[in-house]
Amino acid sequence: MNTTAAPVSPLAPIFAQLSAMEIRDAQAPMLPRECYTSDAFFAFEQDAVFARSWLCVGRAEQIPKPGDYLAARIAGEQLLVVRNQNNEINAFSAVCQHRGQIITCTSGHARSFRCPLHFWSYDLNGHLQGAPRMGDPATLQQLRSTIRLPTIRIELWHGFIFINLDENAAALAPSLTKLEPFWANYEAADLVGVPPVPAEKVLPWNWKLHYENFTDAYHPEFVHQGTHDFAPSNHPDGGVTFTPMSDTDNAIVRTVPMLKSDGGMMRDGWGEAAAFPAIATLAPEQRKRVTFAMIPPGMTLMFAPNVIAYQLITAVSATGTMAANDRVTGGGWLLPRSTLDLPDFAQRSAQVLEGASKIWAQDLPINLAMQEGKNSRYKPTGIYGPLEKTLVQFNAWLLHRYLAALPAA
Template identity: 35%
Template sequence: MTSHARISPARELHDNVSVPFTRARAMPKSVYTTEEFLALEQKHVFAKDWVCAGRAETLPNPGDYLTLKLAGEPVIVLRDRDGQIKAMSNVCRHRMSTLLEGRGHARSIVCPYHAWTYNLDGTLRGAPAMTLNEGFCKDNMTLPRVRCEVWQGWIMVTLNPDAPAPETALQGVRELIPGLDMATYTETYRESFRWATNWKVLAENFMESYHLPMCHAGTIGGASKLEEMVCPEGTSAFNYHWILKNDTVPLALAHPSNTTLAGGDRRKTWLLAIYPSLLITLTPGYFWYLSLTPDGPGHVNVLFGMGMSADWLADPQAERHLASVKALLDDVNVEDKGCTEKVYRGLLSDMAEPGPLSHLERPNFEFAQYLASRIPA
């Protein structure tokens, strides 16, 4: 009697990317639906690479903070008293309660359980009723630091002390788009939501514009022509493509006062997928982004934000233009939620099989290659 050894999800992924792109298929179902593969992602991707916590300008003052969970680790990101953005563990050194929640402002970090109090640099300032404990040393109770760097205005955090700095790993983004400096944009709106789909389904949805005419038929789909879409080869750190916009949304175009951009660059929208999970739509006038973290195989936590370039922010009509784009993006998000949740439901079907990729889905194949490069077979 012959027995067939089970193929692991990681092995299935490696087999999936072992063929040329012209023969590529969508990633195996197990890569999206199993706890086994999610555990590998947390260990080899989210615990090792840089993840975006938001925009630096949203923490303008010392004591402004945000919190996130990175590969299961609770993390605080804040602006310290020297004006620098830093990150540290969000777990008290006493009985291990989490410390801060959400976003806000704090003069110090006070544990909600026993009021141990930390300075903004993570050092322990005070601990009530600990003086009779001979083994207690306040100097040994500093919150562990987490690597944190600001790249192009984005707050990037990692648990990996050896990860190449974002400025090094993502130098290709600056070289690709020298005329748009994301550090000069300002976030004007953000929200968080949780969708019933795998994080990679949403990431892949962003990476290809093949779905625009159908999924977004009620909003932006009509302006998308499949025959005009271009998907160049990406890099080991990100993939990208672009779309040329008409004047339907003035904010997507270079401001009349902009003398840096010329020709098609004045109406080019860039779609940047920074691995593993920062997805940026960048235009001369505004940006919007998604930063994703998994919440089990079947759910994704999404940080969604948008903002404007400096010249458009100074325009007298800026608020009206931004409100128009915000309303449009709200509708687009509703459409994307519906489409990506349908994909996840389909992935759970016994009869589902990964199909061949279009030439417009090159970024999806490169994303699969990235994951395979991080996760051992």
């Protein structure tokens, strides 16, 4: 008789805790601290979350011409997002189907893709074109008719390119319908994308803490004194409002008022004398509020009276995150062409960056200390107040994905 017991996964205690947690009304309690610190849990999350979710890799106007392509990396997979001769955008694995060499990790323009190892080449639709010294023409023809770079799900949403490694994932757009009212009147202003400057620095905290800091309506009054008072969560005329969440939503949304119309980011943070002019096509109520939306696990969006600002977020390890946009590296804006054409646009951008980096400088020590708190044996089970609705919504979004991927008991 074989008496060898199956090895117990180091994640078993975390999985047991997650299994015991409940999602009610699209809200869930605080996750175990190991979800923010454990390398093994991060590996689980790569499959449970990142390999099954829609992730933004850029904007369609970043690859305007046939042959333009973006390189992207999701859940450890190197991918290519390519505009073909018919102006369609497709996504492929960048793994050569000969012996598995990565074809390229950089973005650019090409008429075809050539693997650097034995020069197999692929056309803009991912079909094998050439394979030198593989035999007679009939053999090559046979290879060409059967070999193609694996295709990846792709969806365009308001000009953003999203990809998903999960062939069976539900479509993206229906999961983001709650954001449609916030898009109203923006695109009539002939918006142009200014992509974020890519991040080079790893921020030393878990990716979920990065989102929690972004989405937390409770902290600005305390952490962001002097930079965020113009867009308060608490205000006698009504403060933050939370958009209701359903279990199939991929967006978590809050909106705060501004003290005066047409304000925005200026060199001291949020203020009346915004660096970018207000967008003329917006309705009066849109010119007096800011909406913060997260689209986990890779993106945030912010609708302000003068800009839509977006951040792209990459989880690199249990305690490492990369983020690119105006708070960290610059750019990440959708702006009316008329704003980009202003002769002093560079100075205005610099003011936005200065104000945003003052807010960011206040968040940095908070995120560092929160990551340290997650390591503590004294970490609380967590108490949420009325201003923390987006956090319990995020917990539910995560828990849905974790529970769906747990190994069968």
